[in-house]
Amino acid sequence: MRIWLTVLEQEFIIYFKKWIHIIINIGFFLVSTSLFSIVAGLEPELLAQWGAGVIWVVAFLSMLLAMPLLFQPDRDDGTLDLMLLSTVDPAWLALAKAGANWCVFGLPLVLLSPLLAASYGMEGTALLVLPATLALGTPALILLATVAAALTAGLRRGVGLLALLVLPLALPVLLFGVRGTELAVDGLPAGAPLMMLGAFLFVAVGLLPWAAGAALRATAN
Amino acid sequence: MRLPNWLHKLASPPHFYRIAGRIEPWMLWSGLAAIAVGAFGGLLLAPPDYQQGDAYRIIYFHVPAAYLAMQLYALMAIGSAIGLVWRMKLAYAISAATAPVGLAFTGLALATGMLWGKPMWGAYWSWGDARLTSVLVMFFLYLGYMLLHASLEERSTADRAAGILAVVGVVNLPIIKFSVEWWSSLHQGPTISRLAAPAITWDMLWPLLVMIVGAVLFSLAVTLTRARAEVLLRERGARWVRDVVAVGA
Structure with missing residues (x-):
């Protein structure tokens, strides 16, 4: 547990030293969502309908930008090999890295999403449901990404492959996230998709770090 | 847990190569014969459907393809799991040999499904439909397995990495299986069920069963041929x- 916290702390220090990545991530999220609403030029009613899908997909894409940062730098400079040689269970390592990555790249999107939802003309409970779906869904996405990132970390051009591996696995999360928000936009209860997202997150926390740990071991040099 | 002894013996590559080489032609020709009989029965002998007319006949290709798409994924994942747990190299070779066959059958299931969907549902594809989406996900999982396997240079690393992906992707199989029952879907319910009486007349059913048996035999024959080539390559x-190679057996 203490080692886990040390890894987490270290991850935060590294991420905040490279703070430009965080700004780029948030900037990408804001620019892409507003770009879509400008270019599509939709009617206000349609905009709220489309908003759920657009915000969710762009959130996924901007997190995808940061996913190679999970393991690639540590693999390149050899830190990862040293960590795998130590007594730390690689599953805990993966969990710590996923946690830090989500806090830095996922959480800001969750916090910013009500603002975007309002700009997309959403009202009432939708302004709360969208961040709720993101808060439950994005950690699950990061956990899925740790598996894919661990599998592709050794590759020279692994980013494209990482996206290709994450996308099919991430689809259920995206679908339920968007469905829940759409229900809320239409003024319907969104409990069921939220619960599905929660269930998905629990299963992801319980199983995926171990898969990622095995993947780290498998692809270690 | 230890593996049973006969499995250990089968796991020796030369033994597998020999046995598979002996079984494979039988499977291939009986499979092709069954497919011919099933196609004849399904396309010519079976009566037209009272709702769908003759368009339903694509079921004789769609159901076997979809069934095999899932079964071959299970085979690939089980092979990978055996490889990961017991470090059995042959299991990895079989997994790697299965992937392209499974991808092909998944593509066939998607294509026949789309062709069937156009006259019946009025659309080739429906986004947000659970059955269609989950099968598409499986298509991408096969593709991801193959691409990951191809991009990792060292074969043992590629086997293990792609194997983990295959095992993680198994969650998708029950989703595909039960998607029609869990969510309201455009896709019709199951035609054949193990527990209930089939919702289809015998005249229509027997060609379908023959087609499924034929497709299973054919796909296993192709997989075995690929696995034999894979074993030769790996043990070169x-x-x-x-x-x-010298004898040319």
Whole structure:
């Protein structure tokens, strides 16, 4: 547990030293969502309908930008090999890295999403449901990404492959996230998709770090 | 847990190569014969459907393809799991050999499904439909397995990495299976069920069953052929391979 916290702390220090990545991530999220609403030029009613899908997909894409940062730098400079040689269970390592990555790249999107939802003309409970779906869904996405990132970390051009591996696995999360928000936009209860997202997150926390740990071991040099 | 002894024996590559080589032609020709009989029965002998007319006949290709798409994924994942747990190299070779066959059958299931969907549902594809989406996800999982396997240079690393992906992707199988029951879907319910009486007349059913058996045999024959080639490639330094190649057996 203490080692886990040390890894987490270290991850935060590294991420905040490279703070430009965080700004780029948030900037990408804001620019892409507003770009879509400008270019599509939709009617206000349609905009709220489309908003759920657009915000969710762009959130996924901007997190995808940061996913190679999970393991690639540590693999390149050899830190990862040293960590795998130590007594730390690689599953805990993966969990710590996923946690830090989500806090830095996922959480800001969750916090910013009500603002975007309002700009997309959403009202009432939708302004709360969208961040709720993101808060439950994005950690699950990061956990899925740790598996894919661990599998592709050794590759020279692994980013494209990482996206290709994450996308099919991430689809259920995206679908339920968007469905829940759409229900809320239409003024319907969104409990069921939220619960599905929660269930998905629990299963992801319980199983995926171990898969990622095995993947780290498998692809270690 | 230890593996049973006969499995250990089968796991020796030269033994597998020999046994598979002996079984494979039988499977291939009986499978092709069954497919011919099933196609004849399904396309010509079976009566037209009272709702769907003759368009339903694509079921004789769609159901076997979809069934195999899932079964081959299960085979690939089980092979990978055996490889990961017991470090059995042959299991990895079988997994790697299965992937392209499974991808092909998934593509066939998607294509026939789309062709069937156009006259019946009025659309080739419906986004947000659970059955269609989950099968598409499986298509991408096969593709991801193959691409990951191809991009990792060292074969043992590629086997293990792609194997983990295959095992993680198994969650998708029950989703595909039950998607029609869990969510309201455009896709019709199951035609054949193990527990209930089939919702289809015998005249229509027997060609379908023959087609499924034929497709299973055919796909296993193709997989075995690929697995034999894979084993030869992987063991190319070994003496028995040199003997096999020299004799030309």
